[in-house]
Amino acid sequence: LITRLLERTSSSTPCMLTHPTTSLLVLDMRYTNLSSRAAIYLFTTLQHNKTLKELYLNGNSITDEVRDTMTTALRSNCCLEELEMYNNLISADTSQAIVRALQDNNTLSLLWLPDCPEGDQENIKSLQIIVNDNRKSRGCQVKLEIKF
Numbered sequence: 001l002i003t004r005l006l007e008r009t010s011s012s013t014p015c016m017l018t019h020p021t022t023s024l025l026v027l028d029m030r031y032t033n034l035s036s037r038a039a040i041y042l043f044t045t046l047q048h049n050k051t052l053k054e055l056y057l058n059g060n061s062i063t064d065e066v067r068d069t070m071t072t073a074l075r076s077n078c079c080l081e082e083l084e085m086y087n088n089l090i091s092a093d094t095s096q097a098i099v100r101a102l103q104d105n106n107t108l109s110l111l112w113l114p115d116c117p118e119g120d121q122e123n124i125k126s127l128q129i130i131v132n133d134n135r136k137s138r139g140c141q142v143k144l145e146i147k148f
Contacts, residue, residue, distance in 0.1 A: 023051050030084070031059035039066045043073040046080065054082040058112070062088040071101035074108065084112040086148070092120035099127040099146065106140045112147045121148055 034042075039062045046052065062085070074080075085098075095113045102108055113124065128146045135142060 025051060026054040026056075027052060028054075028056045029060070030056045034060040034062060036061065036063045036065040040069045043069045046073040047076045049077065050079055052080055055080060056084045057088065058084045059087040062090060064089075064091050064094045066090075067094045067097055071097050074098065074101045075104040077105065077107070079107060080105075081107055082110040083108060086112045086114050088114050090114050092116040092124070095120070095124055096127060099124055099131060099144075102131050102144055103134045106135060106138070106142055108144060109142050110145050110147070115148050 034057060039057065039060070043066060046055075074083075090113070095116060098111070098113070102111070116124070124146060128144055131144050135144070
């Protein structure tokens with residue numbers, strides 16, 4: 001049902017994720033054939049969501065097309081603690097952009113990314129160290145853990 005709603009909504013349509021009375025804590029959309037277009041709308045609404053703690057998007061058809069919207073959402077979202085994105089069609093470059101965006105995020109503690117070559121995983125793990133150092137210097141005690 002949520003997948004169909006996301007597929008049919010446009011950016012001008014109010015969404016349940018931004019409604020003032022929404023108290024949704026977990027959104028599980030694993031293996032629902034969620035398209036990049038729907039994911040873009042979902043990440044757009046996450047910029048203003050104040051309740052969602054866990055988002056599971058594994059096993060969909062999400063591509064690099066979500067990069068800009070997703071990184072913007074992760075910079076500004078103040079509640080999301082866990083994001084699972086493995087088994088999608090996201091490149092190592094987009095995965096690195098996602099981790100870079102988390103330098104401004106104090107809440108996300110667990111990020112599951114699509115598998116990528118070992119060299120790219122090492123680059124992403126280096127970015128993880130930078131994010132955690134950045135957070136620590138700001139007094140944030142939430143550490144980011146990245147899994148593949």
